[in-house]
Amino acid sequence: MQDFALLIIDMQKDFCDKGSPLYVNGSEKIIPNIKNLINAFKKCGAPVIFVARTHKSDGSDLEITRFPVYLQFRRIYGRGPLEEGTDGMKFVEGLEPQKGDYVVYKKRWSAFFNTELDLLLKVLSVTKLVLAGVQTPNCIRATAYDAIALNYEVIVVSDATQASNQLVHEINLKDMENIGIGIMDTKSIIENLPNLPFKDLLGKLKEYLTGS
Amino acid sequence: MQDFALLIIDMQKDFCDKGSPLYVNGSEKIIPNIKNLINAFKKCGAPVIFVARTHKSDGSDLEITRFPVYLQFRRIYGRGPLEEGTDGMKFVEGLEPQKGDYVVYKKRWSAFFNTELDLLLKVLSVTKLVLAGVQTPNCIRATAYDAIALNYEVIVVSDATQASNQLVHEINLKDMENIGIGIMDTKSIIENLPNLPFKDLLGKLKEYLTGS
Numbered sequence: 001m002q003d004f005a006l007l008i009i010d011m012q013k014d015f016c017d018k019g020s021p022l023y024v025n026g027s028e029k030i031i032p033n034i035k036n037l038i039n040a041f042k043k044c045g046a047p048v049i050f051v052a053r054t055h056k057s058d059g060s061d062l063e064i065t066r067f068p069v070y071l072q073f074r075r076i077y078g079r080g081p082l083e084e085g086t087d088g089m090k091f092v093e094g095l096e097p098q099k100g101d102y103v104v105y106k107k108r109w110s111a112f113f114n115t116e117l118d119l120l121l122k123v124l125s126v127t128k129l130v131l132a133g134v135q136t137p138n139c140i141r142a143t144a145y146d147a148i149a150l151n152y153e154v155i156v157v158s159d160a161t162q163a164s165n166q167l168v169h170e171i172n173l174k175d176m177e178n179i180g181i182g183i184m185d186t187k188s189i190i191e192n193l194p195n196l197p198f199k200d201l202l203g204k205l206k207e208y209l210t211g212s
Numbered sequence: 213m214q215d216f217a218l219l220i221i222d223m224q225k226d227f228c229d230k231g232s233p234l235y236v237n238g239s240e241k242i243i244p245n246i247k248n249l250i251n252a253f254k255k256c257g258a259p260v261i262f263v264a265r266t267h268k269s270d271g272s273d274l275e276i277t278r279f280p281v282y283l284q285f286r287r288i289y290g291r292g293p294l295e296e297g298t299d300g301m302k303f304v305e306g307l308e309p310q311k312g313d314y315v316v317y318k319k320r321w322s323a324f325f326n327t328e329l330d331l332l333l334k335v336l337s338v339t340k341l342v343l344a345g346v347q348t349p350n351c352i353r354a355t356a357y358d359a360i361a362l363n364y365e366v367i368v369v370s371d372a373t374q375a376s377n378q379l380v381h382e383i384n385l386k387d388m389e390n391i392g393i394g395i396m397d398t399k400s401i402i403e404n405l406p407n408l409p410f411k412d413l414l415g416k417l418k419e420y421l422t423g424s
Contacts, residue, residue: 059421063392065391066392067413071420109357149275178349179350
């Protein structure tokens with residue numbers, strides 16, 4: 001098994017269906033790239049981890065800033081956004097987890113926030129992450145920052161992530177690049193597998209510390 | 213005591229001294245605004261909390277992406293960036309914590325990441341935060357996102373925060389505004405104290421849940 005994994009974040013119906021108050025503009029366009037990434041990662045033995053947001057029916061586990069949207073959502077659909085057990089929280093068509101894939105549920109932007117993701121990655125000996133999904137300024141970026149804070153190395157896939165606004169997408173990628181996150185497109189990722197241009201910073205730091 | 217607090221993030225010499233590899237361009241310019249905020253918050257009985265980054269001499273507690281800068285820093289200064297016990301980790305002149313202020317040390321961008329900040333705020337019954345300091349895309353934004361994730365309400369002070377690049381500063385403020393973070397300037401904050409325009413979203417969610 002490889003020491004890197006593919007994380008697919010929030011590719012769920014409530015984020016990808018036009019008409020949903022949570023719709024991320026253009027999110028459906030990245031589905032083919034994510035599919036190709038999944039196939040390529042599996043072919044070279046790298047874990048594929050699906051991360052999804054879910055909330056309780058009563059809304060008690062929402063971010064407080066999301067509470068007004070929750071009420072709006074409830075009025076329109078008669079259910080909460082990404083509510084457990086509803087169709088809206090399901091993975092978008094074509095990106096359903098398959099046997100052998102991992103699924104992590106979260107309540108906040110970061111895939112690491114109060115979830116078992118860090119533990120799962122340790123069990124799998126994964127130290128490097130490739131991020132895809134929606135949306136760039138929120139769940140992708142919050143996950144990328146937490147990943148670095150937890151000493152993972154990170155590459156964000158520029159054309160397998162999406163924001164409602166294209167300029168926001170690009171500027172967020174730039175901000176992430178500025179703190180040492182790799183930015184690559186789907187084609188380059190797949191061409192380079194399994195030798196992605198990670199710098200093994202964790203290994204270098206360890207080498208420096210132990211003098212080995 | 214008020215239920216809101218002022219958080220001053222990373223206003224330390226290594227971030228504010230021109231010539232430092234970690235210098236945040238223009239960070240010294242926000243010192244007068246932060247001073248005014250501190251005085252105004254104290255006058256109305258709101259806690260003032262200084263957050264600072266420190267690292268061990270051996271560099272073992274660095275983010276891995278910061279490791280190359282650590283080596284560069286060591287070559288120039290003969291010490292690590294923000295190294296414990298050195299002058300570089302001290303608070304910048306004019307913004308030294310005074311008796312009654314709180315100080316929280318951190319190792320990562322977010323002031324909440326593996327620190328006692330959340331616990332301290334609970335003890336103080338603080339549920340709303342005003343953020344100042346450097347720099348906007350990293351420590352300010354990571355702290356703001358974690359604060360919301362932890363159900364705090366947040367206002368970022370537009371002219372008491374700073375990024376090395378002005379456009380990056382502005383676009384980051386916009387991203388934060390889009391997820392429900394308040395953006396205000398120093399003058400409006402001070403004029404409105406102690407009645408800052410928080411929406412009491414936590415209170416509203418609780419009211420909704422309990423039907424009270």
